[in-house]
Amino acid sequence: MDGAQVLDAAEPLATTTFTAARRGRRYWRGNLQGSEYAWAVAFVMPYAAVFLAFVVYPVIYGVWLGRSPALYEELASEPIYVRTVVNTVLYVVIGVNVKMFGALLLSGFFMRRGWWVKALLLIFVLPWAIPALPSFMSIHWMLNGQWGLLNNILWTLFGIDGPGWLETSRWLALGSVITSHIWKWMPFWTVILMAGRMAIPQELYEAADIDGATRLQRFNYVTFPLVANLYLVCTLLSTIFTLGDFNSVYFVSGGGPALSTHVLATLGIRNAFEVARPDLGVATVLSALPLMIPLVILLMRKLRTTEVQL
Amino acid sequence: MSAALTESRPARRRTNYRRRRNLGEAAALAVGVVILIWTLTPIYNIVIVALEAHGDVFTNDIWPVKPSLESFWVILTQGHWYLEYFWHQFGNSLYVGLATVFLTLLIGSLASFSIGRMRIRQGWLVSNAALLTYVIPASFLAIPFYRIMHLYGLSNNLWAVIAAEVTFATPYAIFIFQQYGVSIPIELDEAARIDGASPTQIYYRIYLPLMAPALVAVGTYALLLAWNEYLYQFLLLSSKRSMTVPVALAQFLNSDEAPWNYMMATAIVYSVPPVAIYYAFRRRMTAGLAMGGIKG
Numbered sequence A: 001m002d003g004a005q006v007l008d009a010a011e012p013l014a015t016t017t018f019t020a021a022r023r024g025r026r027y028w029r030g031n032l033q034g035s036e037y038a039w040a041v042a043f044v045m046p047y048a049a050v051f052l053a054f055v056v057y058p059v060i061y062g063v064w065l066g067r068s069p070a071l072y073e074e075l076a077s078e079p080i081y082v083r084t085v086v087n088t089v090l091y092v093v094i095g096v097n098v099k100m101f102g103a104l105l106l107s108g109f110f111m112r113r114g115w116w117v118k119a120l121l122l123i124f125v126l127p128w129a130i131p132a133l134p135s136f137m138s139i140h141w142m143l144n145g146q147w148g149l150l151n152n153i154l155w156t157l158f159g160i161d162g163p164g165w166l167e168t169s170r171w172l173a174l175g176s177v178i179t180s181h182i183w184k185w186m187p188f189w190t191v192i193l194m195a196g197r198m199a200i201p202q203e204l205y206e207a208a209d210i211d212g213a214t215r216l217q218r219f220n221y222v223t224f225p226l227v228a229n230l231y232l233v234c235t236l237l238s239t240i241f242t243l244g245d246f247n248s249v250y251f252v253s254g255g256g257p258a259l260s261t262h263v264l265a266t267l268g269i270r271n272a273f274e275v276a277r278p279d280l281g282v283a284t285v286l287s288a289l290p291l292m293i294p295l296v297i298l299l300m301r302k303l304r305t306t307e308v309q310l
Numbered sequence B: 001m002s003a004a005l006t007e008s009r010p011a012r013r014r015t016n017y018r019r020r021r022n023l024g025e026a027a028a029l030a031v032g033v034v035i036l037i038w039t040l041t042p043i044y045n046i047v048i049v050a051l052e053a054h055g056d057v058f059t060n061d062i063w064p065v066k067p068s069l070e071s072f073w074v075i076l077t078q079g080h081w082y083l084e085y086f087w088h089q090f091g092n093s094l095y096v097g098l099a100t101v102f103l104t105l106l107i108g109s110l111a112s113f114s115i116g117r118m119r120i121r122q123g124w125l126v127s128n129a130a131l132l133t134y135v136i137p138a139s140f141l142a143i144p145f146y147r148i149m150h151l152y153g154l155s156n157n158l159w160a161v162i163a164a165e166v167t168f169a170t171p172y173a174i175f176i177f178q179q180y181g182v183s184i185p186i187e188l189d190e191a192a193r194i195d196g197a198s199p200t201q202i203y204y205r206i207y208l209p210l211m212a213p214a215l216v217a218v219g220t221y222a223l224l225l226a227w228n229e230y231l232y233q234f235l236l237l238s239s240k241r242s243m244t245v246p247v248a249l250a251q252f253l254n255s256d257e258a259p260w261n262y263m264m265a266t267a268i269v270y271s272v273p274p275v276a277i278y279y280a281f282r283r284r285m286t287a288g289l290a291m292g293g294i295k296g
Helices: A002-010 A012-029 A034-065 A069-076 A079-109 A115-124 A132-142 A149-158 A170-198 A202-210 A215-243 A247-252 A264-274 A278-286 A289-306 B002-051 B070-076 B086-117 B123-135 B138-151 B158-181 B187-194 B199-210 B212-228 B231-236 B245-254 B260-280 B282-291
Strands: none
Touching: A034 A278, A034 B086, A034 B123, A034 B138, A034 B158, A034 B199, A069 A079, A069 A278, A079 A170, A079 A215, A079 A264, A079 B002, A115 B002, A132 A149, A132 A170, A132 A247, A132 B002, A132 B245, A132 B260, A149 B002, A170 A215, A170 A247, A170 B002, A202 A215, A215 A289, A247 A264, A264 A278, A264 B138, A264 B231, A278 B138, A289 B123, B002 B070, B002 B260, B070 B260, B086 B123, B086 B158, B086 B199, B086 B212, B086 B245, B086 B260, B123 B158, B138 B158, B138 B231, B158 B212, B158 B231, B187 B199, B199 B212, B212 B260, B212 B282, B231 B245, B245 B260, B260 B282
16 A cells, blocks of 8 residues: 555556556455465366366367257157157156155154154155165066066055056056156155254244144245245256156166156167267257256256355 | 033043044054155065075065075175176275265365355356256266266276266355355454464364364265266276276166176165265254255
8 A cells, every 4th residue: 555655646647557457456356465366266276177177068068069950850850759858847747746745745744743753754764865776776676567566565465466567558657757756855855844844933833823823824824935935946956856867767667668758868868878879869968958947047046045044 | 500511611622632632643643654655665675685595586475485695695705797896896986985075075165265265256156157067967967978088088987987976066065165154253264364374274274174064064965976876987987897886786787687686685785885874974964955055
């Protein structure tokens, strides 16, 4: 500062540019001085490098691979692709909503008091704690029409000859995949929504009780308005994760019978590696962008504003 | 007459209340049983298939008639040609997991120290980049990622997998660290600065020790992510010696006659570490998840 004043007295013109440059530098550096700014930049560098090398570059490369409009015409003319899009929409819409609504109800159930509820919660989160691969492989074998556990149980207990869940019909197989996905991920969202419910001050419920509110009213007027935002964010996040879910479809139905239960994520990998057409694979995945972009924008906004509330 | 009424009414109300509460408890128990069956059926299936002796998988029994631990013994001794490198592959998984944890914590904490504590002006750019990575499904990036790893000369290399896992774990780390960092008073940093501490000293001596709970939560998350992830490990690793456990496990499926009892026994051995870690750090992890974003 002193230096600037001295200069100011000596040569007004030079100083204005000098202080402007200095102000400009201060703008870029924030409140950091000299070497501290260099350190701050150095600390961010590793992440910036990871982001550029493993996110930006692949994204640009992917878009470049799938740049040709002819690829999309080729896709649209394939019956498998059209079926895949229908599957993806069904998978996401049914899977996400059933899972999230179930999680909302179960999060209320697990707020009950009592030792057995706590013990049950520990068991209930097992599907989330176990890696996806073993459980989906187990479900695949469990649903085998001839030797699977499910049909054995149906036969032993009820005398019903169960169908081949994964081998015979597209809808049975797709239903099985969606159910497996819900089985795996519902515990996770239940735990998240429970955390949201626990953050609600107990006084609100006490006040509602004094006013004579019924259980349904307690839920409608106290619980839901307070977890609604969290519920929305979770649903959006879950939609994106479900859209990108590869394991459920790949290991439970494998896309079968006759390639009828693929979703975009698995068909993309199939096109790229089994059919050996990386450009077509990338195009398959990129065709989800019209659905993805609005979701991502909405979610990024929501996540930024709800950070503190979560 | 009126005296009798006033006496019996509260009593009747109490029995009504008790009856309703018992009914509610019974309904809750019924729901509990349904949840229990729903949750445990696929897990029960893993256990009974693993306990069957080789060749007994094709059965119509719903419990193991003559349970045997043969499959576990075969895994322990690597006695099946699909399992010949099993413990080596187990080591690979562990190596990938630990390297991912270390790098995620290092890169994530350095970045969030710079953004949150040193308040670098371009911090919002980094935060947004992290947020964007967080909401891109990993499977959508797999194809170009695979080809780029070839360009980088990392095909069939564990470091390619580590790079992928770190890429997808750091955004979450930055997210959590920044939120947790808000609770640590910035005055501590300022005091240290006045005493002449350099930024590295503040990072190492003040920031890291105070961030310990967040480091544990994120470390657990990164370890489980790397241990459980399949798609990238499958695409990037091709030789038997470089494979990790999930890739080796899925390889069974492609063999002509899938040995289901060995597969399910392998599945149990593979699942035990993450489940144990999960239960040990459950509270920390849940707090972390609720605090910041949510990764499915």
